[in-house]
Amino acid sequence: MISGNIAQLERGLAELPPIIGSVLKTIATFDFQRLQDGQREIDGVIYKTFTATTALAINRRPETHRHYIDVQYVISGDEWIQFSARKALLPCESVEDQDNYFYSREGLTLHDMSLCDGDYVIFFPWDIHAPLCHRQAPQQVRKIVAKVPIAALS
Numbered sequence: 001m002i003s004g005n006i007a008q009l010e011r012g013l014a015e016l017p018p019i020i021g022s023v024l025k026t027i028a029t030f031d032f033q034r035l036q037d038g039q040r041e042i043d044g045v046i047y048k049t050f051t052a053t054t055a056l057a058i059n060r061r062p063e064t065h066r067h068y069i070d071v072q073y074v075i076s077g078d079e080w081i082q083f084s085a086r087k088a089l090l091p092c093e094s095v096e097d098q099d100n101y102f103y104s105r106e107g108l109t110l111h112d113m114s115l116c117d118g119d120y121v122i123f124f125p126w127d128i129h130a131p132l133c134h135r136q137a138p139q140q141v142r143k144i145v146a147k148v149p150i151a152a153l154s
Helices: 006-015 018-029
Strands: 002-005 038-042 045-053 068-076 079-085 093-095 100-102 111-115 119-123 127-134 140-149
Touching: 002 006, 006 018, 018 045, 018 068, 018 119, 018 140, 079 119, 111 119, 119 127
Parallel strands: none
Antiparallel strands: 002 119, 038 045, 045 140, 068 119, 068 140, 079 111, 079 127, 093 100
């Protein structure tokens, strides 16, 4: 997992895999006032732009993906996200055609991170994550989730 803020992207590019740096540079060029919600593909990466309402963490299912890296970028709003290393854990449910693998919260130690406008977090297949959480009251969050094929790392 890697996190940062788009305002400091130029500093962090040297530490990122080239494809991830390219995805974040592409996101930085978007005009969010005009960008409509929906899905688009650019150079083999799927960009999903949407608005969602956060939920209590207990109501969000921790997940991983096997074939994609998630680059999650907050356009606007506040989001609390939970994450953990997958280690040897096995999913309790799989939706393989959507590349979603879900984990039970029982016995899972999750860490917390708050995200706001301009923040991004990158989840690799070995990172369990539960996005779109809140602690006290539901929040509207507008974000982009870029789905980067894991094969693009090589």
